[in-house]
Every structure is written in C-alpha cells, then in structure tokens.
Amino acid sequence: MQRxxxxxxxxxxxxxxxxxxxxxxxxxxxxxxxxxxxFGWKRADTSMVFTIxxxxxxxxxxxxxxxxxxxxxxxxxxxxSLLISLGFYLCSFTTSLGYLYLCFxxxxxxxxxxxxxxxxxxxxxxxxxxxGLAVGLAVxxxxxxxxxxxxxxxxxxxxxYGLPATFRILAAIFLVMTIAGAMLLRNPPAGYKPEGWSPxxxxxxxxxxxxxxxxxxxxTFYLMWIAYALGTSAGLMVxxxxxxxxxxxxxxxxxxxxxxxxxxxxxxxxxRTFSGWMSDRVGRINVLRIMIAIIALAMPALYHxxxxxxxxxxxxxxxxxxYGSQLSVNGAAAADFWGTKNAGVNYGMLFTAFGVAGIxxxxxxxxxxxxxxxxxxxFYSASALAVIALLCEFxxxxxxxxMAAAQE
Numbered sequence: 439m440q441r442x443x444x445x446x447x448x449x450x451x452x453x454x455x456x457x458x459x460x461x462x463x464x465x466x467x468x469x470x471x472x473x474x475x476x477f478g479w480k481r482a483d484t485s486m487v488f489t490i491x492x493x494x495x496x497x498x499x500x501x502x503x504x505x506x507x508x509x510x511x512x513x514x515x516x517x518x519s520l521l522i523s524l525g526f527y528l529c530s531f532t533t534s535l536g537y538l539y540l541c542f543x544x545x546x547x548x549x550x551x552x553x554x555x556x557x558x559x560x561x562x563x564x565x566x567x568x569x570g571l572a573v574g575l576a577v578x579x580x581x582x583x584x585x586x587x588x589x590x591x592x593x594x595x596x597x598x599y600g601l602p603a604t605f606r607i608l609a610a611i612f613l614v615m616t617i618a619g620a621m622l623l624r625n626p627p628a629g630y631k632p633e634g635w636s637p638x639x640x641x642x643x644x645x646x647x648x649x650x651x652x653x654x655x656x657x658t659f660y661l662m663w664i665a666y667a668l669g670t671s672a673g674l675m676v677x678x679x680x681x682x683x684x685x686x687x688x689x690x691x692x693x694x695x696x697x698x699x700x701x702x703x704x705x706x707x708x709x710r711t712f713s714g715w716m717s718d719r720v721g722r723i724n725v726l727r728i729m730i731a732i733i734a735l736a737m738p739a740l741y742h743x744x745x746x747x748x749x750x751x752x753x754x755x756x757x758x759x760x761y762g763s764q765l766s767v768n769g770a771a772a773a774d775f776w777g778t779k780n781a782g783v784n785y786g787m788l789f790t791a792f793g794v795a796g797i798x799x800x801x802x803x804x805x806x807x808x809x810x811x812x813x814x815x816x817f818y819s820a821s822a823l824a825v826i827a828l829l830c831e832f833x834x835x836x837x838x839x840x841m842a843a844a845q846e
Contacts, residue, residue, distance in 0.1 A: 444622075446564040446632075452622025453557030455578030456515060458613040459619075460522060460553045461583020463491055463539060463546070464703065467681050468592040473532070474603045480681065482804065484536055488544050489677055489800050495554070496793020502555035503786030507779070510554040511623040512598025515780075519616035520554025525549055527609035530602040553616060554580065559781035560623050562773035567635040570722070574714020574766040581706030587611075588703070610763065634774045637690035647777035648837070653784050658775065661834040665767055666791035667798065668827035669730045672737055673761025673818035674799030678704070683813050687745040701751050714770060722771035726764065728830045733760035734824035742819040765792075775837050799816030 470484045505515040525546030532538045557576040565572035587608065595604040651658050678682075680702065709729070717725040736756045741750035772785040799820070806816040 439801045442674065446626070449560055449564050449624065450572055450576055452619040453561055454579040454619070455615050456518070456553050456557055456619035456623070456709045457503070457579035457640070458489070458583045458586065460518070461617045462526075462552050462587045462608065462612070463495070463550055463584075464581070464706070465584035465588030465591065466542075466676060467489070468588050468596075469601070470681070472596055473538070476601065476606060477533075478763075479535060485800060485804065486535075487538055487679060489796055490539055490543030490672065491547040491550070493793045494544055494794025496551040496790050496796060498551030499789045500554050501752060501784065501790075502552040502787035503559070503782030503784070503789075504548055506559060506782035507557050510625055511560050512620060514552050515556040515620035515623050516617070518549050518551070518556070519609065519613065519620050520549075521545055522549030522553055522616060523609045523613035525609075526539070526605050526612060530605035530609075532602075535814065555782055555786060556620075558625050558769040559773070560625060560779050560786060562770065563778050564626050565632070566778075567632050568634070570714040570717035570767065571711075572714075573770045573773075574711040574717075576788055577766045578707045578711040578714075578762075580765070581703060581710050581758075582710075583703075585700055585707065612626050647779040648775075648784065650780060650783050650787060653776050653780075653787065656837045658834045658837050659788065661830040662768065662771070663788055665726065665730065665792045665827040665830040666764060666788060667794045668823040668830075669733065669764050670792055670795040670808035671799035671802070672824050673757060673764075673794050674732050675803040675820050676737075676740065676754070676761075678800035679803040679807070679813065682807075684750075689745060689747070689750070701755050702758040705760035709759030710766040711761070711764035713759075714766040716780075717767045717770060719756035722774060723765050723831060723834055723836070727769050727828060729760040729763040729767070730804030730824050730828045730831060734756060734821045734828060737817045737824065739822040741814055788836065831842075 466488045470513055473479060473484055474481070477718055502518070525541050528541040528545065529538065531564070561572040561576045562569055587822065592607065593606050617788065688843075692722050710755075713725050713729060736753055738751040740750070740757055743753045749766075767787060769785055772788055773781045776784045803813070804815045804818055806819060807813055809815070
C-alpha cells in the first residue's frame with residue numbers, strides 16, 4: 439500500500455492558505471486613496487500599479503510552472519511566499535511611483551506568479567476524482583483574500599496605524615500564512631490513486647501526457663487562450679474600474695466599500711469553488727461557455743443598474759462569479775486535457791492570457807471613459823469581447839479525447 443502521509447485534504451488547506459494571502463492583490467483599491475492623499479498622485483498613476491502586478495503575475499507563472507514541474511512545489515511556493523511578503527514590506531517605505539511599481543507591481547506580481555503556480559498542479563494530482571472541486575476550493579481562497587484583508591486594512595489597520603505600518607503588518611501575516619501553506623504543498627507518490635477510484639471510470643481524466651511543445655501544436659490551446667484573455671478582461675475591467683464607476687453614479691461610500699470588498703470578493707470566491715464543482719459533473723468547456731455567456735449579458739446590465747444598489751449588487755456579484763469561474767475551471771481543464779506531468783508549465787502557458795487581460799481590461803475601461811466620459815462604451819466593449827471568447831470556447835475540443843481516438 440502506498441504511503442501518502444497526511445490526508446490529501448491538508449494539501450488543499452495549504453493551497454487555500456497560500457491563496458488567501460496572495461488574493462490581496464484584488465484589494466489594491468483600499469490602498470489607492472491613502473497613497474493619492476499622501477503623495478498627490480493621480481488615479482491613472484495608481485491604477486498602473488495593479489496593471490503591472492497583474493501582468494507580471496501572468497507572465498511569471500510560466501517560469502514558475504516550469505520550475506514547479508522540475509523541482510516540485512515546495513521551492514516554488516517558498517519563493518512565492520518570500521516575494522509576496524517582501525513586496526508588501528518594501529511598500530511601507532514608498533516615496534515614489536517608480537518604487538511602488540517595483541515593490542507591489544514587479545516583486546508582488548512575481549510573488550503571486552510563483553505562489554499561485556503550485557496549488558493548481560498539486561490539487562490536480564491529489565484529486566483526479568474531484569479535480570474541479572479541489573482546484574476551485576484552493577483558488578477560491580484567492581478570491582476570498584480581498585474580502586478578509588481588504589476590510590481589515592481599510593477599516594482597522596490604516597486608521598489605527600497608518601499606511602506604512604499596515605504594509606508591514608500584512609507582510610508579517612502573509613509570511614506566516616504562505617510558509618505554512620508551502621509546508622503542506624507536496625506532490626503525491628508516483629502512481630497515486632485515491633482509494634476506490636478508477637481512472638477508466640472517470641470522464642475528466644485523460645491518459646496522455648502532453649509536453650509543452652505538443653500543447654502548442656493543438657488548436658484547442660489557442661482557442662482557449664483567446665477565450666481566457668478576452669473572458670477575463672471583462673472581469674478585470676470591473677475590478678479596476680468599479681470604484682470610479684460607482685462614484686460616477688453616486689454610490690455612497692459605505693455602500694461602495696461593501697460592494698467592492700464583500701459582494702465582489704464573495705462572488706469571485708464562490709464562482710471559483712462552485713463552478714469548479716459543477717465542471718466535474720457537466721464538463722469544463724460547458725461550464726466555461728455558460729460563464730462567458732452570462733458575463734456577456736451581465737456587463738451591459740451592470741452599467742444600466744447605475745446607482746440602483748438593489749440591482750447593482752447582484753450585477754457585480756454575477757460578473758465577479760463568472761470571472762472567478764474562469765480562473766478555476768481553466769486550471770482544471772488544462773490538467774484534464776494535457777495531463778498532470780507538465781501541468782505547471784502547460785497551465786502557465788495558458789495563464790499568460792491573464793497577463794494580457796491585466797493590460798487589456800483596465801486599459802479599455804480607462805481609455806473609453808476618458809473619451810466618452812461614462813462607462814457605457816467600456817462595458818459594452820467588454821461584452822463584445824466576451825462574445826468573441828464564447829465563440830472560441832465553442833470551437834475548443836478536448837485534445838486528449840481526439841488523440842486517443844486517433845490512436846485506436
């Protein structure tokens with residue numbers, strides 16, 4: 439009988455702890471006002487911090503995935519732990535935009551890339567029978583992190599201790615959480631199978647392992663990459679622009695805080711978890727098609743909800759849900775379609791789409807607002823991008839199934 443050590447659910451707990459800390463990237467908006475007040479920076483300047491962090495996050499994921507596949511999850515996750523904690527600590531000494539871009543954008547972005555690169559492959563290997571649910575739960579912590587640490591920073595730490603001390607306090611908290619998570623992230627022994635589970639009985643696990651070069655020769659990779667980039671652009675547009683949009687339609691400060699830090703974060707986390715679970719039952723691509731179709735309808739609805747909080751809150755929740763769903767389901771789909779041996783780098787290549795979305799989504803929102811002085815064109819453009827993404831998902835087919843059929 440194989441020795442697997444502690445329960446595989448502890449591995450999931452490690453991924454969750456890691457992602458709860460990393461997910462503070464989505465709470466960037468709570469630092470914007472204090473920074474602008476202290477240094478007199480403009481919104482375009484502070485918004486660029488999030489764009490840099492999201493882009494570096496997506497691009498560094500490829501390198502992190504390659505290292506994870508070669509050396510295992512522990513060194514990679516430790517690197518992510520140290521980088522994200524160092525980034526926040528150094529932010530406490532911010533005196534210039536360039537310094538902030540480096541610390542939060544580059545160092546923090548790399549910390550996200552290295553830290554986030556490990557839980558998805560590890561969960562895919564430990565949970566071949568519940569892959570969508572396990573990946574969804576692990577990365578759901580990323581969506582929930584801003585709901586926890588955003589209000590903590592905005593309502594407690596910054597008012598009581600000031601911005602520099604808040605960065606240092608968060609750095610210490612994140613170091614403890616991510617190191618603890620990294621200690622739990624280990625790959626299963628070779629040939630591991632959950633007790634009572636048979637690969638032949640699973641509709642979500644293929645038997646063919648793709649190398650990165652083989653993945654790049656599949657048509658499905660490019661269709662999924664385009665869909666991923668365009669589908670998440672809508673969500674990142676809302677995340678980066680929801681505060682100025684809500685203020686432009688007269689949302690009160692209290693309602694604005696609840697919407698951005700609680701409603702949106704809960705939608706993000708729940709979408710990652712429940713859509714992952716749903717994809718175990720109805721298929722990864724089917725869930726992605728549903729979520730992208732919904733976001734194409736939700737973006738115009740979000741704009742027309744305007745200052746009506748009763749309508750705006752559900753619209754924000756739905757957009758964040760559909761956005762978060764893509765982050766978990768694409769991760770599970772990559773392991774299903776191309777195998778788990780090279781899951782880190784294979785998903786890393788697909789995840790570069792997120793880096794592009796980190797530039798595209800916020801940029802479209804800002805440029806179209808500056809041109810038309812409202813968000814109608816921006817939100818409708820995001821809806822159009824989602825429609826293109828949906829068409830790509832309809833063209834995507836399961837590579838494992840097609841190659842297996844060709845070999846029969």
